[in-house]
Amino acid sequence: MSVSPQSDLPSVADVAGDVAGVVERFTHGATHAFAFGDGGVPEAVLASYDQYDDLGGEDKLGKYRVVVAPEVLGRQLPEMVEAIRRGTFGPPVLVGTDVEPVLVVMSTPQYRTLRGDDEPPPGVIDDPTVRTYDSAPTPGSTPFSVEEWAKDDPFTQQILEEIRQERGTTDG
Known part of the structure; x- marks a missing residue:
């Protein structure tokens, strides 16, 4: 899939022309959610069904x-994006086989x-798939270890021990 010359976002035609390739990449975990649209503007997003399901998509969005x-x-992607532009797009569309949605x-x-x-904010073009957030510690925060985090929870301690055994490590 190429990208439009005025932006590094794939265009609607790019995605529509390579749906099989996109499905293949999502099926094998070789890609993450990405936005696409025309004129360098992110208009729609393709995300894995797993992410949609993990975040409660059907409950939040249907x-x-x-x-x-x-x-x-x-065939229908250009019409879907037109509906998004008009504000008439319905609930998210699941793509895959009858038994297993992929994206x-x-x-x-x-x-x-x-x-x-x-x-x-109004007028700001934003690609929600590449947002970054300030992750600097807040004033007065202090680091802590995994052991400190799990110290009062026997179940979490057990899980950490199982993870260490699987990895063949004994230290934290």
Whole structure:
């Protein structure tokens, strides 16, 4: 899949033309959620069904009435993005086989809602799939070890011990 010349975002046509490749990359865990759109503007997001499910997507956003086959998505994706632009796009569309969705198509505001992010200020073009957050420690915070974190919880201590045994390590 190439990217549009004015942006490093894939265009709608780029994604629609390589749906089989995108599904393959999601199936093998070789890609993460990404935004795409025309004119360098992130208009829609493709995310894995696993991420959608883990973040409670169906409870937060619902789902399209059927799982759409990849070849159908390739044909209908331009219409979906047009609906996003008009503000008439419905719930996220699941893509895959009848028994197993692989990925989800949604608008960028839906993806922000899924993740619990705020909307950007008016006029700011924001790709929610590449947002960064200030992760500097707050004043007065102090580091702590995993052992300190788990010290009062026997279950967590047991899990940590099992992880160490699997990795063949004994130290923290």
